[in-house]
Amino acid sequence: MNQPTDNHWPLTEALESRESIRLAKSYGLFVNGQFIRSSGSKKYWTINPANEKRLSRITESTPKDVDRAVRAARNCYEKHWSRMKPSERGKYIYRIARLIQEQSRELAILETLDGGKPIRESRDIDIPLAAAHFFYYAGWADKLKYAFPNRNPRPLGVAAQVIPWNFPLLMAAWKIAPALACGNTVVLKPAETTSLTALKLAEIIQQADLPAGAVNIITGHGPVGQSLIQHPDVDKIAFTGSTHVGKSIQTALATSGKRSTLELGGKAANIIFADAPIDQAVEGVVNGIYFNQGHVCCAGSRLFVEESVYDQVIEKIKDRIDTLRVGEPLDKNTDIGAINSKKQLAIIDQYIELGTAEGAHLYQPDCPLPDSGFWCLPTMFTDVSQSNRISREEIFGPVLAVQTFRTVAEVIKKANNTRYGLSAGVWTNKGSKIFNMTSQLKAGVIWANTYNQFDPASPFGGYKESGFGREGGLHGLAAYLALK
């Protein structure tokens, strides 16, 4: 599994030990500062997508549970959290950041076991960034007036937050940290396939001794999220996930007109000019689409290469794809882990079939895959046209669609010709060209001569159908405040 072909260096297995983790056989719901049993009796198994083995039983919340969680959050908001001295609020959030850092090894292993992402990524990116997010927003708690000149920022109340399975703990941090810092209380629902690190975060919040009900975490499938978002006593809705679900949420909010932020899908253009540092660009392309198995809303899934360097770029990408290691996510050498779920794998496989059927040319490495678990080879389609579905629709898997261009005007038109607008990448050595491109591309995050960089101080979010509102940085505060 860990040795793609005979032509490449053999690597010995480097499995991360599972000994340090504490995993309960079954988890309840985190409501009002305690782990409680559901009012119903439904539980389901969360599995390791790399071997389909059962990990733990997760509670399917009932509408009654949702109501209980919202009431706990409301109570805490009225009595404690919104009245607390902002600097004290900040100190609680600093505690969470520190506890995440202390328990980062355990969190990283759990994230990889439950979600299928390579341990290298959960260890070096997901968990440290989650801690950094809490640390960053903790400091804002008593400085909010400086962010909004001439305004008196007030918290909104109870925030209902629903997050996806691609960066489970990190997305929880993106949602919870700014909400708490601004004085709101939270009910969060993690994705059904990746609840473990959110429940671990609940334990951390308990250890940090936050006022009961400041953060509530309820688990389950889509309908749980739906009843949370439609609960009459929530004041603000924050959702990260697919554009399809985001739109149905926004439709449900039409009557109330409640405030919402949506961070939805993307189909980012990654653009390589002939004058780019080609080797760096190729690394950026590979990182852009194969990072986290392509389960990334801002993945650089459309590659545009200037014609004069097309052959060279494609050869180099093929070389890199051939050396990517697909397999056991807990192995520290692994580049591409398991696809998060059977359902997602089926979607990706459908698109790969579709790409060939539409006339694009498929490239995949020759690499054995494990017998059990959900796997997808890093995939590249060349000869793709602008109208192909693989270049228009979000696949959310390790599938790259390559097109070419000749002029700047042409590539801007092609890159912007999408209903999405979350992110984009540009590779060129010419400064003025970078500024021309970055100002003309219609996307919320633009990476120039880099890709897939994230930081708590940097606002993230989309144009057009990629959603609205920003998360991260000073601009991320606005989503959780009323500016009186």
Added chain:
Amino acid sequence: MAKTNKTRSAQLENQRLPVLKTYKMFIGGTFPRTESGRYYAPKVKGQSLGNFCLASRKDLRNSVVAARSAQPGWAARSGYNRSQILYRMAEMLEGRHGQMVDELRLQGATNRQAISEVNLSIERAVYYAGWCDKFQQVFSSVNPVASQHFNFSLLEPTGVVFHVASENQPLLGLVSLVLPIIASGNTVVCLASENKPMSAISLTEAIATSDVPAGVVNVLTGHLDELSAHFSSHLDINSIALNRFNSKQGNRTVRSIREQAVENLKRVKEYDQNWTPTNRQNPYLIADFCEVKTTWHPIEKISAAGSPY
């Protein structure tokens, strides 16, 4: 041909026969009548204001095309240039002060109310003229990321905005949103106050002589209920600016606008009807119609590489 407004003509009929105005719309810098040939005659205290165009779906679509084609060019102008153009609007409005007051009175305002509304509207144009080249400095940021990157966020206009103007303050309500919407480089299609559309038309005549490029501001007159399904579902509109209604019927309209706006995730913004207080002018209204764009670029660590510099 529009019927006379009798108050005014009565004053003048002893001297000469007044020339009556044909009320037109403002689309792409020109003054067409509606392609549908339809009209309506709103009444104030039982008296007709005249025949106004009853905009059709086709008129709406034409104005969105005009607004979309004008948008990149308008956004590409410097803040300084947009600033001068908005200031020019204030100059042109000042010159039409008397006309604007007369028309507000015809539409039911007292003399004092009318003067105050016109004065405030002109002040607002001066106020937002000043913001065109300044809001970016207030709302942008250089973000201190924990890696070797230069990272900054700035505001960009959302694109094409549809604005349903205030019903009660036909001039002040209109300019109080049009100005912050266009200050950042958006273009706008407005639906004038349904019952008091006269001031909006005269405003466009001032705009047409203010160096505002064709298509940046477009004004339709007509029925909200007839057009709301069309603008809220139009896929080339990025944002909708509404004034809150205090009626059941109004709330139903807003709800259906919100529902249909979901199709392409238009940003729907709602505001209170009363635009008189001075705190109703602020740069946050400019930011409401902007997107935050964040750009990353690596920094070469020259010193770490051992350079003598």
